[in-house]
Amino acid sequence: MDILGVEMAALPAWKWAVAGLLLMALGSWRDWGVLRAVGMGALFAAMVAALTSASGATQVACWIGCSVLSWIGGRRTRRRDEARAELFAQIPGIRLIGKRGTVTADFRNGHGDVEVDGRTYPARADDNLPQGTPIRVVGADEEGVKVKAA
Numbered sequence: 001m002d003i004l005g006v007e008m009a010a011l012p013a014w015k016w017a018v019a020g021l022l023l024m025a026l027g028s029w030r031d032w033g034v035l036r037a038v039g040m041g042a043l044f045a046a047m048v049a050a051l052t053s054a055s056g057a058t059q060v061a062c063w064i065g066c067s068v069l070s071w072i073g074g075r076r077t078r079r080r081d082e083a084r085a086e087l088f089a090q091i092p093g094i095r096l097i098g099k100r101g102t103v104t105a106d107f108r109n110g111h112g113d114v115e116v117d118g119r120t121y122p123a124r125a126d127d128n129l130p131q132g133t134p135i136r137v138v139g140a141d142e143e144g145v146k147v148k149a150a
Helices: 011-031 033-051 057-088 092-096
Strands: 100-108 111-116 119-124 134-141 146-148
Touching: 033 057, 057 134, 057 146, 092 119, 092 134, 092 146, 111 134, 111 146
Parallel strands: 119 146
Antiparallel strands: 100 111, 100 134, 111 119, 134 146
């Protein structure tokens, strides 16, 4: 088939696959979404080439179409992830999840203070924990951190 007067020969699937994987790796390494999208398109073209007897023009059309769709979908995902990261950045204790500390003030009615990484934070727990109890941070929100006895 001719595209703009140029004969397009079909490429073997392995060439599309290698190109796709290289483009995706480079796009991930440099965080270039467009390269990841073009790599996804090449992997889709590899599937088309492997599973059908599509002409070179059909393979290129599949590559371009899937690349565009991947790029659009990736942009929407990145925007959603950026909004989620911005929301989490507003919660001061989010970076403390998984860290260990100690109770600095006795818990009463499930509320008290804990020290983690040298700083004191308001905390909640399911149990009333006495001062000096080792804890592990299991959650965070605008009110403080949620802890469990370690």
